[in-house]
Amino acid sequence: MELTLWTYEGPPHIGAMRIASSMKGVHYVLHAPQGDTYADLLFTMIERRGTRPPVTYTTFQARDLGGDTAELVKGHIHEAVERFKPEALLVGESCTAELIQDQPGSLAKGLGLDLPIVGLELPAYSKKENWGAAETLYQLVRGLLKDIPQETLKQSKTSWKDEGRRPRVNLLGPSLLGFRCRDDVLEIQKILGEHGIDINVIAPLGASPADITRLPKADVNICLYPEIAESTCIWLERNFNIPFTKTIPIGVKATHEFLDELHELLGLELSSSINQNNQSKLPWYSKSVDSNYLTGKRVFIFGDGTHVLAAARIAKEELGFEVVGMGTYSREMARKVRSAAKEHEIEALITNDYLEVEEAIKESAPELVLGTQMERHSAKRLGIPCAVISTPMHVQDVPARYSPQMGWEGANVIFDDWVHPLMMGLEEHLIGMFRHDFEFTDGHQSHLGHLGGHSSTNEVSSQNAPIQELSNKIDSQKALHWTKEGESELAKIPFFVRGKVRRNTEIYAREAGCTEINGETLLDAKAHFAK
Amino acid sequence: MSGSTLLKETGPREVFCGLTSIVWLHRRMPDAFFLVVGSRTCAHLIQSAAGVMIFAEPRFGTAILEERDLAGLADAHEELDRVVKNLLKRRPEIRTLFLVGSCPSEVIKIDLSRAAERLNSQFNGQVTVLNYSGSGIETTFTQGEDGALKALVPLLPSSKEEQLLLVGTLANPVEDRLKTIFKRLGIQKIESFPPRQSTQLPSIGPGTKVLLVQPYLTDTARELKNRGAEILQAPFPLGIDGSRLWIEAAANAFKVNQSLVESTLSPLILRAKKALKPYAEKLSGKKLFLLPESQLEIPLARFLNNECGMELIEVGVPYLNREMMQSELELLPDSTRIVEGQHVEKQLDRVRDSNPDLVVCGMGLANPLEAEGISTKWSIEMVFSPIHGIDQASDLAELFARPLHRHNILNPKTLETA
Ligand code: SF4
Numbered sequence: 040m041e042l043t044l045w046t047y048e049g050p051p052h053i054g055a056m057r058i059a060s061s062m063k064g065v066h067y068v069l070h071a072p073q074g075d076t077y078a079d080l081l082f083t084m085i086e087r088r089g090t091r092p093p094v095t096y097t098t099f100q101a102r103d104l105g106g107d108t109a110e111l112v113k114g115h116i117h118e119a120v121e122r123f124k125p126e127a128l129l130v131g132e133s134c135t136a137e138l139i140q141d142q143p144g145s146l147a148k149g150l151g152l153d154l155p156i157v158g159l160e161l162p163a164y165s166k167k168e169n170w171g172a173a174e175t176l177y178q179l180v181r182g183l184l185k186d187i188p189q190e191t192l193k194q195s196k197t198s199w200k201d202e203g204r205r206p207r208v209n210l211l212g213p214s215l216l217g218f219r220c221r222d223d224v225l226e227i228q229k230i231l232g233e234h235g236i237d238i239n240v241i242a243p244l245g246a247s248p249a250d251i252t253r254l255p256k257a258d259v260n261i262c263l264y265p266e267i268a269e270s271t272c273i274w275l276e277r278n279f280n281i282p283f284t285k286t287i288p289i290g291v292k293a294t295h296e297f298l299d300e301l302h303e304l305l306g307l308e309l310s311s312s313i314n315q316n317n318q319s320k321l322p323w324y325s326k327s328v329d330s331n332y333l334t335g336k337r338v339f340i341f342g343d344g345t346h347v348l349a350a351a352r353i354a355k356e357e358l359g360f361e362v363v364g365m366g367t368y369s370r371e372m373a374r375k376v377r378s379a380a381k382e383h384e385i386e387a388l389i390t391n392d393y394l395e396v397e398e399a400i401k402e403s404a405p406e407l408v409l410g411t412q413m414e415r416h417s418a419k420r421l422g423i424p425c426a427v428i429s430t431p432m433h434v435q436d437v438p439a440r441y442s443p444q445m446g447w448e449g450a451n452v453i454f455d456d457w458v459h460p461l462m463m464g465l466e467e468h469l470i471g472m473f474r475h476d477f478e479f480t481d482g483h484q485s486h487l488g489h490l491g492g493h494s495s496t497n498e499v500s501s502q503n504a505p506i507q508e509l510s511n512k513i514d515s516q517k518a519l520h521w522t523k524e525g526e527s528e529l530a531k532i533p534f535f536v537r538g539k540v541r542r543n544t545e546i547y548a549r550e551a552g553c554t555e556i557n558g559e560t561l562l563d564a565k566a567h568f569a570k
Numbered sequence: 571m572s573g574s575t576l577l578k579e580t581g582p583r584e585v586f587c588g589l590t591s592i593v594w595l596h597r598r599m600p601d602a603f604f605l606v607v608g609s610r611t612c613a614h615l616i617q618s619a620a621g622v623m624i625f626a627e628p629r630f631g632t633a634i635l636e637e638r639d640l641a642g643l644a645d646a647h648e649e650l651d652r653v654v655k656n657l658l659k660r661r662p663e664i665r666t667l668f669l670v671g672s673c674p675s676e677v678i679k680i681d682l683s684r685a686a687e688r689l690n691s692q693f694n695g696q697v698t699v700l701n702y703s704g705s706g707i708e709t710t711f712t713q714g715e716d717g718a719l720k721a722l723v724p725l726l727p728s729s730k731e732e733q734l735l736l737v738g739t740l741a742n743p744v745e746d747r748l749k750t751i752f753k754r755l756g757i758q759k760i761e762s763f764p765p766r767q768s769t770q771l772p773s774i775g776p777g778t779k780v781l782l783v784q785p786y787l788t789d790t791a792r793e794l795k796n797r798g799a800e801i802l803q804a805p806f807p808l809g810i811d812g813s814r815l816w817i818e819a820a821a822n823a824f825k826v827n828q829s830l831v832e833s834t835l836s837p838l839i840l841r842a843k844k845a846l847k848p849y850a851e852k853l854s855g856k857k858l859f860l861l862p863e864s865q866l867e868i869p870l871a872r873f874l875n876n877e878c879g880m881e882l883i884e885v886g887v888p889y890l891n892r893e894m895m896q897s898e899l900e901l902l903p904d905s906t907r908i909v910e911g912q913h914v915e916k917q918l919d920r921v922r923d924s925n926p927d928l929v930v931c932g933m934g935l936a937n938p939l940e941a942e943g944i945s946t947k948w949s950i951e952m953v954f955s956p957i958h959g960i961d962q963a964s965d966l967a968e969l970f971a972r973p974l975h976r977h978n979i980l981n982p983k984t985l986e987t988a
């Protein structure tokens with residue numbers, strides 16, 4: 040058993056639902072107990088959709104367990120096909136159904152139905168949501184394409200030239216309950232259009248089974264979300280010789296590289312008529328003097344592999360932050376995240392344990408957390424500003440306004456969203472200078488429009504409770520005593536870096552072998568760690 | 571029984587499981603923790619429902635079963651002990667720990683009641699460990715609260731003292747208000763269950779008269795009765811009539827002078843009628859269709875029909891305890907169509923065919939129906955709103971008038987098209 044306060048991903052059948060709901064003409068019969076229909080809310084409330092997900096649940100109850108649950112499954116399959124008349128059918132189990140082993144996939148195939156049926160094997164006790172989505176997309180694509188003769192469709196790098204048409208690509212990976220997929224697709228589609236590249240199929244979001252059968256007609260696959268589409272891209276490469284892009288266009292630099300990579304794969308010249316540098320406003324905003332105070336802001340990054348890798352790069356190379364912690368819950372992406380972390384001279388945290396992440400945030404005492412909905416909990420507890428960069432998310436991260444993360448406009452959105460929670464420059468200076476104000480108190484962020492944060496007031500009154508806890512822990516290894524004067528010197532340190540300074544001072548004191556910390560020790564430590 | 575038509579339907583259901591009760595119970599008793607023993611699905615359910623709130627200190631969690639647990643490689647009870655120990659280390663302030671059963675834990679038959687007993691003796695004094703089932707296969711939505719309260723009943727101290735016990739979750743201000751009214755009637759001792767702190771449990775015994783606040787407490791009521799309490803028969807305190815009859819049931823049991831009841835309640839009733847009028851006017855004549863969700867459907871339908879003049883097309887309930895609903899059923903208009911159970915697809919066909927003005931349904935259906943042009947009221951709001959008592963009648967009506975009102979604001983009829 041694993042104690043889980045918050046889970047970063049849902050069970051794998053949620054991933055399968057994401058594929059079915061993102062698509063058109065696909066129906067999903069899910070063998071599941073009464074109650075698992077809660078998953079509909081993810082689509083009707085969080086994604087705010089005006090249609091029911093195309094899912095028929097068997098919703099068995101305890102009294103059904105004594106009877107023939109297999110018959111129940113068959114009945115629901117018949118009804119679903121009859122009522123919804125899908126072009127293709129997914130059949131699978133939820134975690135509870137997995138325990139009673141009715142094999143709904145093979146049952147469905149034995150019913151003599153005249154449509155493609157994909158039986159899903161999603162081990163609910165060892166795999167999770169993204170894996171479930173990737174596996175479902177892969178099985179569906181494979182199931183629909185396996186009979187298509189490969190020879191007739193084999194593409195070469197230049198077939199678009201030979202055929203005298205514009206190159207066309209598939210956009211693979213975008214799905215409902217993905218992070219800002221709706222607008223990422225629009226942004227990438229727009230950018231590609233400007234470069235004379237057409238879209239063949241976007242999948243799973245908006246695609247029908249008929250569209251899936253057209254996948255092999257593309258010159259290149261664009262793998263926008265590897266967590267969902269990498270296995271499918273690899274399969275399409277192997278079977279239809281379609282290469283796919285590996286760069287994810289989140290961030291200005293990454294978008295440039297993505298375009299280079301794509302043009303290379305297509306054998307297409309980068310158009311010189313497009314001024315590559317002024318497409319996004321992030322570079323100028325970040326360069327302008329107002330952003331000076333962002334330099335070296337300590338940031339902790341957590342989320343799915345793709346968004347973490349992108350965020351770390353933007354944070355360091357485009358915003359001038361210092362990445363003091365990074366990690367992911369996507370085990371499949373662990374290797375990449377580890378090697379990226381090395382570049383920041385830190386060790387990556389690969390875990391799906393929310394408590395471990397919280398502990399790591401506490402240890403690295405960042406000034407900003409870029410994470411998931413879950414990190415907002417820890418950040419609240421620790422009193423640290425936070426922005427959401429990845430799923431899991433909640434309804435506020437499916438906004439009405441255009442909010443891509445990818446491409447040029449995505450970088451604009453990112454600049455605004457990540458900088459917003461930080462204290463604005465002027466206020467930061469004034470609070471550093473005058474600490475006795477009755478309105479602009481320690482930790483207060485007046486641009487967020489409230490009277491001192493809950494966290495900030497706590498922070499002040501309880502004297503850095505969480506950080507205190509942390510230092511207690513260190514203290515227990517060897518008693519360190521802060522003198523009154525030392526504490527008051529510490530209180531002069533601006534709010535958001537105070538945790539870091541306390542920690543450094545204690546490390547310094549321990550190294551120097553002193554057990555008492557006064558104001559001088561703190562200043563010594565500051566000089567010691569100055570870069 | 572009244573002249574309602576009682577029908578049963580089976581088929582696909584669109585309801586929450588009992589685990590969802592944690593979403594409000596953790597606020598009612600902040601010193602309690604709810605540990606689900608289940609799968610990632612169960613963890614995902616609760617966090618999807620409650621995770622939009624940001625918690626500095628989570629008050630619920632899931633012990634997720636792993637393959638080792640299923641294969642019997644790990645002793646479930648040792649595992650559970652380990653998990654509980656870790657949890658209590660992090661959260662030493664927890665006073666009551668609920669081990670909540672789920673579909674997976676029930677299908678593989680983990681004996682959580684035994685686990686609770688064992689842990690109880692281990693942590694003797696520091697924390698009380700209890701067990702109930704919130705699984706989808708056994709419980710629907712609010713039935714989870716029935717399970718949780720039932721688990722607490724054996725812990726209630728015994729007493730023969732004469733008292734009134736209000737059973738079922740109430741919003742704090744409503745609880746205070748109802749107590750004030752009963753005090754005016756001269757009833758001295760009034761307690762509520764569940765309490766605001768899990769450790770401050772009311773006593774129970776032969777002197778206790780129980781008023782059920784909520785209609786979904788079948789098992790809890792039975793257990794309370796077994797402890798010697800008297801369960802008063804009454805409709806539920808929704809709307810003016812329901813609340814009046816509910817209060818009068820206690821007054822009768824405590825032999826309160828009829829004229830005192832009259833003089834206490836009539837000013838409240840007068841004021842409530844006045845406040846209700848504008849909403850009743852909006853709702854009057856409108857066709858209402860309720861889908862099964864919480865067992866609150868029958869009392870709601872009774873209020874919306876009798877006091878707001880709505881026309882009832884169908885009243886769906888996930889579960890119907892006829893005995894407990896008796897007083898309610900008598901107040902329903904003849905030939906009301908009550909459907910116990912659900913075939914959600916067929917029921918939606920009936921919704922569309924009957925062209926209702928307002929559909930009370932779950933959130934899985936609300937937006938899709940809105941998109942079809944059918945106004946909805948999402949039903950779980952009723953378990954999150956202060957709706958009980960005479961003074962709350964207009965607020966309760968407002969909950970139903972609001973979507974209609976909103977529809978009018980957003981789609982103003984111009985003179986031409988009107
Ligand atoms: S209340 Fe204000 S300071 Fe506190 S976390 Fe929220 S935004 Fe930040």
Ligand code: SF4
Nearest residue numbers: 074587612672673706
């Ligand atoms: S229906 Fe069963 S499996 Fe699903 S969340 Fe509820 S208890 Fe868990």
